[in-house]
Amino acid sequence: MQIGEVAERTGLSLRTIRYYEEMGLVVPSARSQGGFRLYTDPDVQRLQLIKRMKPLGFQLEEMRDLLAVLDPLPGDTPPDDPAGLLTRHSATAEQACENLRAKLRVAEEFAALLRTQLKRHRG
Secondary structure (H helix, E strand, O other): OEHHHHHHHHOOOHHHHHHHHHOOOOOOOEEOOOOOEEOOHHHHHHHHHHHHHHHHOOOHHHHHHHHHHHOOOOOOOOOOOHHHHHHHHHHHHHHHHHHHHHHHHHHHHHHHHHHHHHHHHHO
16 A cells, blocks of 8 residues: 555554654555555554554654564564563553553543533533
């Protein structure tokens, strides 16, 4: 599939997909005769994995390291201590999730306040 379809399926912009390619996080499986990037379902799954890491605050190098364990590409150098890497990043992911839950609680409280005020002002 071409990059436009991949963007639709992943919810990522064309620019973001191209950036991830430039950074070596994803590589299109092929190119068309016209030079268009062509992606396969595994490529899309890899982009989905990257998309899951982004809101947790993982940096590009951390993503690259994790991908070398979770979804290695041919030629990827596996990390020296995959279990240690996964342990560290698992803790980071758990902490990031807790931070996001706390932000969500605050946002939900504010939205409830707005709903309450709206009801009062409508009569």
